[in-house]
Amino acid sequence: MPKDTLDRALFALLLLSLAALPVVLAGEDSSAGRRGGDKAMERRMAYQARVELLRRVYAPVETLRDQGRLPEALLKLDQLARQYPQEAHGHILKGEILGRMGSLDQAVASYVQGVRLNADYVDDKSPLSRRSEIEKTAEEGVRAIGADLKLYPENRSLAAALKNVNYLRSRLAGGCE
Amino acid sequence: MPSTRPFRLFLILTLFFLLAGCDRQEKRPTYKIGYMICNSEIETGERFLPLTRYLSDKVGVDFVFVPVDTQEFEKRFKSGEFALTHTNSLLYVILKERYALELVASEKRGQFGTRTAGAIIARAGSGITRLEQIRGKKMAFGPMLAPTGYLAEYDLMLRSGIDPERDLAHYSIPSGSFKHEKVIYGVLHGKYDVAAAPILDLEVMAREGKIAPEEFVVLGQSPIVPYCTFGAARTTDPALVQKVQKALLELTPEATAELDGQRLKVLKAAGIDGFEQLLDKDYDPIRDMARRVKMPPYQEY
Numbered sequence: 105m106p107k108d109t110l111d112r113a114l115f116a117l118l119l120l121s122l123a124a125l126p127v128v129l130a131g132e133d134s135s136a137g138r139r140g141g142d143k144a145m146e147r148r149m150a151y152q153a154r155v156e157l158l159r160r161v162y163a164p165v166e167t168l169r170d171q172g173r174l175p176e177a178l179l180k181l182d183q184l185a186r187q188y189p190q191e192a193h194g195h196i197l198k199g200e201i202l203g204r205m206g207s208l209d210q211a212v213a214s215y216v217q218g219v220r221l222n223a224d225y226v227d228d229k230s231p232l233s234r235r236s237e238i239e240k241t242a243e244e245g246v247r248a249i250g251a252d253l254k255l256y257p258e259n260r261s262l263a264a265a266l267k268n269v270n271y272l273r274s275r276l277a278g279g280c281e
Numbered sequence: 282m283p284s285t286r287p288f289r290l291f292l293i294l295t296l297f298f299l300l301a302g303c304d305r306q307e308k309r310p311t312y313k314i315g316y317m318i319c320n321s322e323i324e325t326g327e328r329f330l331p332l333t334r335y336l337s338d339k340v341g342v343d344f345v346f347v348p349v350d351t352q353e354f355e356k357r358f359k360s361g362e363f364a365l366t367h368t369n370s371l372l373y374v375i376l377k378e379r380y381a382l383e384l385v386a387s388e389k390r391g392q393f394g395t396r397t398a399g400a401i402i403a404r405a406g407s408g409i410t411r412l413e414q415i416r417g418k419k420m421a422f423g424p425m426l427a428p429t430g431y432l433a434e435y436d437l438m439l440r441s442g443i444d445p446e447r448d449l450a451h452y453s454i455p456s457g458s459f460k461h462e463k464v465i466y467g468v469l470h471g472k473y474d475v476a477a478a479p480i481l482d483l484e485v486m487a488r489e490g491k492i493a494p495e496e497f498v499v500l501g502q503s504p505i506v507p508y509c510t511f512g513a514a515r516t517t518d519p520a521l522v523q524k525v526q527k528a529l530l531e532l533t534p535e536a537t538a539e540l541d542g543q544r545l546k547v548l549k550a551a552g553i554d555g556f557e558q559l560l561d562k563d564y565d566p567i568r569d570m571a572r573r574v575k576m577p578p579y580q581e582y
Contacts, residue, residue, distance in 0.1 A: 175480055175499045178484075179487055180494050183493075206505055
């Protein structure tokens with residue numbers, strides 16, 4: 105028990121400190137949470153900015169594609185590929201256009217290049233997702249290339265093309281690189 | 282000085298084996314590869330001499346590079362001059378149908394890999410934006426046996442209800458070498474209203490900065506068809522054909538060959554991306570086009 109004024113003052117200070125501790129700790133927690141939240145927000149903003157930039161850069165190709173001017177879309181894409189050779193979006197668009205033009209093996213090869221660079225294209229939740237188009241091409245590949253390979257099992261090009269198809273199927277099924 | 286019998290025998294045998302070895306090296310079998318001249322004889326040599334040397338090194342025989350004019354190819358092949366051929370896909374079909382040429386490997390180049398397409402183009406801003414509008418216009422085609430510079434576009438017009446013989450003001454084929462480039466430049470510079478342009482040439486010219494995709498419009502495009510093709514004469518040893526095929530399919534961008542003291546990258550010199558093993562049925566779209574256009578090997582008189 106406090107015996108004099110100093111003891112009483114010290115005891116009061118201790119009680120005050122103990123009472124203030126939860127408030128201080130809660131404050132620190134919320135500041136750390138805010139910092140984490142800021143980072144997540146920054147990541148989301150960067151991703152959205154990237155998606156927007158890709159849309160803008162590849163808009164001329166998508167316009168030509170939507171107008172059915174597929175050869176011109178490919179030529180424009182080739183021009184962009186020289187500027188951005190490692191950009192997955194270009195490979196994915198190329199796969200889509202080549203598929204529409206009937207070049208199945210090349211479409212599959214382009215999708216493989218794109219998915220290897222960025223798996224978001226097979227992720228349902230990504231705004232970049234082209235999962236359904238890739239799935240359709242892979243299914244067609246199994247059917248057409250698989251049938252030819254049964255007839256010509258020694259054909260090395262068909263075997264390589266089917267390997268590409270199987271890579272896409274594995275990524276679509278959630279497999280890793 | 283030793284003059285014993287065994288020593289003399291040793292000398293004679295050594296000399297015999299040395300000479301026999303030299304003899305074997307000098308007498309490697311020789312085979313001719315007939316290369317259809319693409320744009321010019323010089324360009325064809327620059328592209329395919331390193332590849333010919335690479336094949337000789339890989340297969341262990343001496344291949345001889347023979348540039349051949351497209352119009353003379355069939356006659357010279359028929360005479361048995363070539364063990365192997367490198368031609369466009371229409372010439373492959375002609376030689377396959379008439380002389381049972383065997384498919385060895387198909388060239389990979391450009392966006393469609395082993396295939397490409399033919400297109401009909403007009404200059405951007407010329408007012409011609411649709412295929413129907415080419416009636417009454419001046420048109421240029423590539424060489425007559427070019428699958429994607431003549432056959433594909435002629436077929437595309439017929440299938441679209443346009444008869445090139447009646448519905449155009451007139452059409453012509455430029456003379457001399459580099460015909461495909463000439464027709465494309467001809468359209469861009471206003472010499473012709475429209476032209477038959479191989480998509481591959483548009484791709485290559487755009488990549489080299491000679492043209493820009495915005496400068497022209499594609500009015501129509503043919504289905505994609507195989508492009509340049511290696512074939513083997515029926516009489517060529519199957520083991521040799523198999524070795525050539527393997528060497529072509531295994532070609533990588535790093536492969537080199539020595540020519541006139543220079544070591545060259547084979548694929549880079551040839552301007553191609555590699556080779557693939559297509560099936561003969563992949564050439565059926567060419568056959569269908571040739572039938573519709575009544576061109577060899579299905580021409581009617």
